[in-house]
Amino acid sequence: MSQSDITVTETATPKRPVRWHIAVFLAPAFVVYTAVMILPLIETLRLSLFNVVGGELAFVGLANFAQLFGDPRLAADFWNAFSNNTIFFLIHMAVQNPIGIALAAMLSLPGLRFAAFYRSAIFVPTLLSFVIVGFIWKLILSPIWGIAPNLMDLVGLKSFFGPWLGKPESALITVSLISVWQYVGIPMMLIYAALLNIPDEVLEAAEIDGITGWSQFWKIKLPLILPSIGIISVLTFVGNFNAFDLIYTVQGALAGPDGSTDILGTLLYRTFFGFQNQMGNPPMGATIATVMFLIILAGVSLYLFVIQRRIRRYQF
């Protein structure tokens, strides 16, 4: 809005009657959003500065944070969850997004037959709930049923099979790959949309210059879809750092074996809600939620203020 607009509105306001309809249009969304989302978020951040002292909730400053990072058991749990969450995210970035881009690049080839069918079929897992996905893969990877070992036998790799979900060293990777399987559809669709938006003239010009096939993808298309890749990365980041459902379904709230698949979402759940013989601790839960909030805020800001500004955009 330019300076002149503001003065126009300001001088015009006294003459005009109060435009109640604007308030009526905005009020329901504003009230629900503020009451159910923003205020609880602020309240959660505030609660992280309080704790129960002598049976009453009292302001304790940053003592909760000092406890979270200072208490050997809590700090170990937190850093374990944090590093697992980071690995979880890195596996998504390294596997999900390249596969999604590759699928989109293939689907967007002009004149490809059955493209609509492939596209719809590959998107199916994305629509399923974590509960379904988690249990399906638990069954498939189960040594009792033997689907996975039998399939691997077909290609002569049976000896590599192991109870991956049950071993601390492979469980996190396995769970991450299940999540990748489910979510490949999202980068695929967004990149596919970006590729379709590249004007034909640009590609024709490239073809006249003899840039086709692979080199066309690397030199022409990839630079043009970088902004979409940026958005997908930040969506993946936000999604991964508040993930919970899949781990809870596949490995339970304890995120076993031995905490090897514990991420921030499951840690938050156990801490604030309690689990089995562990009592729920809302102030400490709020503290962990606050730390998660700061992590997500840092990631989103890094994207908005650093990465997004450096990505070159092309206007057609």
Next chain:
Amino acid sequence: MSKARSSFLRTGFVHVALIAYTLIALFPVFLTLVNSLKSRNAIFREPMALPTPKTFSLIGYETVLSQGDFFGYFQNSLIVTVVSIALVLLFGAMAAFALSEYRFRGNMLLGLYLALGIMIPIRLGTVAILQGMVATGLVNTLTALILVYTAQGLPLAIFILSEFMRTVSDDLKSAGRIDGLSEYAIFFRLVLPLVRPAMATVAVFTMIPIWNDLWFPLILAPGEATKTITLGAQMFIGQYVTNWNAVLSALSLAILPVLVLYVIFSRQLIRGITSGAVK
């Protein structure tokens, strides 16, 4: 000539790769649906085979339907999802209209405020949301879930819908005003019908995370009467984990509604994504 051949090879390679990935994407779903229709022995002996008259069995479905109240869970999910989507669309479209149509002080700021929720997950406020629901006595009610999902869906809905509402012609609205239509009539009778395609896109985007959510049903409404299908399936499967027929049937029952809806709405969904609604 050689160019035509290499492009033929390339197309062949692309099809092989896409078919391979399609199999990876669909195989687990196929496996679940097929085995849910077989007897226990057949599930283990020949997991890949289609059910034959000899191995066909509905014992899993019988267990599921007699032990768990799947129709009740399904109904809860349906109520929560439909009401939340309706509220998100109505409130979202109203707010989007106000933001895109009128100039008033704080317009931009309000737009940014409402967009915050796109990036910040509502889950982080769960501790206080639960306290609030306990205080207002809404724990274990579907209302609690509807409120949370409405708040969760609004930011993206407002963002997408206001982009679309900017494209509605001003002449049309001016004509309406000259004809003496109130601002409400302009919104409900002129603008809303024109943004219907965008509303459908928003509806689909809003629906998937609500239908599939486990977190809020688990925390806000875990009671038997308010369980959603996702939570119901989760708890049922946890209980019957060694009864493979029942587990596979419960999974199939949870998959089917989603698949049916997807077959009906997939064109809308894909058109919505590829038209750049979420960029």
